Amino acid sequence: MADMLKKVPVREQEPKVRAANFDEVCLGYNLEEAMDEATRCLNCKNAKCVQGCPVAIDIPSFIQEVKEGNIEEAYKVIGRSSALPAICGRVCPQESQCEGRCIRGIKGEPVSIGKLERFVADYALEHDIKPVGADSLNGHKVAVIGSGPSGLTCAGDLAKKGYDVTVFEALHELGGVLVYGIPEFRLPKEKVVAKEIEKVRELGVKFETNVVIGKSTTIDQLMEEEGFEAVFIGSGAGLPMFMGIPGENANGVFSANEYLTRSNLMKAFDEDYDTPIIAGKKVAVVGGGNVAMDAARTALRLGADVHIVYRRSEAELPARVEEVHHAKEEGVIFNLLTNPKKINVDEDGNISSVTVIKMELGEPDASGRRRPVEIPGSEYDIEVDTVIMALGTSPNPLISSTTKGLETNRRKCIVADEDNGQTSKKGVFAGGDAVTGAATVILAMGAGKAGAKGIDEYLSEK
Amino acid sequence: MYKILKAEKLADKIFLMDVHAPRVAGHCQPGQFVIVKMDEKGERIPLTICDYDRGAGTVTIVVQEVGASTTKMGSLKEGDSFRDFTGPLGCPSEFVHEDIDSLKKKKMLFVAGGVGAAPVYPQVKWLREHGINADVIVGAKTKDMLILEDEMKAVSGNYYPCTDDGTYGHAGMVTAMVEELVKEGNQYDVCIAIGPMIMMKFVCLLTKKLEIPTIVSMNPIMVDGTGMCGACRLQVGEEIKFACVDGPEFDGHLVDFDQAMKRSQMYKTEEGRAMLRLQEGGTHHGGCGHCGGDE
Incomplete structure (x- = not known):
């Protein structure tokens, strides 16, 4: 029997072993462990966990099925709300969503909802349980831009309702941030991402890669010339931000997007692939979010000593708790309350060190977090050969600048209704990072669902 | 898959290919580029667009063997395919958006170096199609390395070939040719220089002295080519620009070439x-x- 106060522990690769490979860190539950953990669920009538889930999965119902060992049934319950459960079970910040609301969590640890979701989804992938699609097409053509979490969710939901959906992807692989951003050791590409996308394809969704909307064609042309009656924009976040400090264009300074894209999408960590990556011997990653953790742990696996340089304290780290924990276990060094001032460069244009300054926390700022303030005279140098900037992104203007009548806000994000994704342009809906700025996979999926609902309502009334 | 309908060797290590890519062919403009990926394990390689046929849905690219990936690419034959072919990327040349009548009043000089002749060609051709004759200087190391000569002659106003070793046309660098033309009394309103970074740097140093506004087309290291990675960033005046979405063409008098050249060595x-x-x-x-x- 499970300890009612504690989660059934999940098996992981040993930190020392995994710090030198790109295999998945968390090994997940087996059937016995999952059924055991499921007994901890109180099956609350007014379940708080469901309210914490951006796509409102009926969590108690699926866990009750797991408890009975009916995994296929459990998968169907999840499938009603989520198109990508194997992915969400791995990358959602459960501690601030479903698990954060769990009644069990008041006295002990919450039910391990994320790990249970992952178990059910992996079981479905292994046993090739197919999602249930529409019986026939309803004759409406919809275009989805971007094959990341919001686009895939939107496409899957619309296909289930009988829409003829085509997804346009700018890169050569499908998956968006799931393939270029999140590393293999956190989210396996072939075993999980490709298979989840295959399930969306099985629902009847068509995919076209290498189409950069705004360049290869435009939204107006898709609607006027190719017969798409509605469009969902899920094009994601865009241009990486830099600090604007001296030395930032030196050889060896990368955006986290570039570093991760080389390793994840282009598979530079694998000798068989042609794309090079400069692993670095001593690496400083600037930032404290999930992307910073991913970059740090990738550099570590490529053989570097890695420092996270973050200007606030540990309590403010925006990354998932599990990622910070894993990074520490693997040997990433955290230089907290520290901020880069300049990057020092040798005569060949390579980095020799980074000058940082110590910070202290002052009054809370607009985000509610205490504002970091420089401590005068506390500068010192960290000797590094590589600096990775993980500071977030600003929206890519490719679509907004080429679509007539599409409104953007002050931050250049597309303006869209939160409930149905409707933009300022008729028939055009949007969601995910293109609307909110950089956020999480599950929030993007929530926006994809809302967009699908909005498009369904729009085309049903048409 | 994107089928190669024609493959031709232009010079040593320089190849021309017509690739079937209707979406790119339907939308591309002079000044833009594509990213190609040979196979599953290949790199994403940015290449300039040399020509396009909207009706046939084909795009002409020119490849020079410089690294492992482009050398592999050089071995492709008619009937082979690229796994991926994305574009058109980057912004079209500025003149595409200009008023034709005011454009007709301008005297334009193109300076191409090596394979730089490939991206210069569609620009000069576009101008000719709009009734504008631009002067074109094309430089190469030696006679055998001069590419697209007949094509370029057919669309340019005055055509000035130069070779470093004097085996053909004017002997010497393209910069000497620019200087000579200006000395002869030619007045140019704009110069467009495309070629190796070192050539563009020296053309810009000269045209700054001669007070001729100059546009260059930058070809830094890129990964995605859609603004996502920032690998292609350049210092242009006070600003950091991404060649893939802000360029590839920039005011040559503002580009920090020394930094760009160091970055390309990375x-x-x-x-x-x-x-x-x-x-x-x-x-x-x-x-x-x-x-x-x-x-």
Whole structure:
């Protein structure tokens, strides 16, 4: 029997072993462990966990099925709300969503909802349980831009309702941030991402890669010339931000997007692939979010000593708790309350060190977090050969600048209704990072669902 | 898959290919580029667009063998395919959006170096199609390396070939030719220089002195080509610009060429290793002790 106060522990690769490979860190539950953990669920009538889930999965119902060992049934319950459960079970910040609301969590640890979701989804992938699609097409053509979490969710939901959906992807692989951003050791590409996308394809969704909307064609042309009656924009976040400090264009300074894209999408960590990556011997990653953790742990696996340089304290780290924990276990060094001032460069244009300054926390700022303030005279140098900037992104203007009548806000994000994704342009809906700025996979999926609902309502009334 | 309908060798290590890519052919404009990926494990390589046929849905690209990936690409034949072919990327040349009548009043000078003749050609051709004759200087190391000569002659106003070794046309660098033309009394309103970074740098130093506004087309290292990675960033005046979405064409008098050239050297050792692996295969791992290939 499970300890009612504690989660059934999940098996992981040993930190020392995994710090030198790109295999998945968390090994997940087996059937016995999952059924055991499921007994901890109180099956609350007014379940708080469901309210914490951006796509409102009926969590108690699926866990009750797991408890009975009916995994296929459990998968169907999840499938009603989520198109990508194997992915969400791995990358959602459960501690601030479903698990954060769990009644069990008041006295002990919450039910391990994320790990249970992952178990059910992996079981479905292994046993090739197919999602249930529409019986026939309803004759409406919809275009989805971007094959990341919001686009895939939107496409899957619309296909289930009988829409003829085509997804346009700018890169050569499908998956968006799931393939270029999140590393293999956190989210396996072939075993999980490709298979989840295959399930969306099985629902009847068509995919076209290498189409950069705004360049290869435009939204107006898709609607006027190719017969798409509605469009969902899920094009994601865009241009990486830099600090604007001296030395930032030196050889060896990368955006986290570039570093991760080389390793994840282009598979530079694998000798068989042609794309090079400069692993670095001593690496400083600037930032404290999930992307910073991913970059740090990738550099570590490529053989570097890695420092996270973050200007606030540990309590403010925006990354998932599990990622910070894993990074520490693997040997990433955290230089907290520290901020880069300049990057020092040798005569060949390579980095020799980074000058940082110590910070202290002052009054809370607009985000509610205490504002970091420089401590005068506390500068010192960290000797590094590589600096990775993980500071977030600003929206890519490719679509907004080429679509007539599409409104953007002050931050250049597309303006869209939160409930149905409707933009300022008729028939055009949007969601995910293109609307909110950089956020999480599950929030993007929530926006994809809302967009699908909005498009369904729009085309049903048409 | 994107089928190669024609493959032709233009000069040593320089190849021309017509690729079937209707979406790119339907939308591309002078000044833009594509990214191609040969196979599953290949790199994403940015290449300039040399010509396009909207009706046939084809795009003409010119490839110069410089690293492992482009050398592999040079071995492709008619009937082979690229796994991926994305574009058109980047912004079209500025003149595409200009008023034709005011454009007709301008005297334009193009300076192409080496394979830079490939991206210059569609610009000069576009101008000719709109009733504008631009002067074109094309430089090459030697006569055999001069590419697209007949095509360029057919669309340009005055055509000035130059070779470094004097085997054809004017002997000497393209910069000397620019200077000579200006000395002869030609007045140019704008110069467009495309070629190796070192050539563009020296053309810009000269045209700054001559007070001729100059546009250059930058070809830094890129990964995605859609603004996502920032690998292609350049210092242009006070600003940092991304060549893939803000360019590739910039005001040449503002570009920091020295920094751009250093940045383009970033992967040289890595590229060198890949090249050796390709040329020498398994025998390379004999151990020179320097490149780490035998580790």
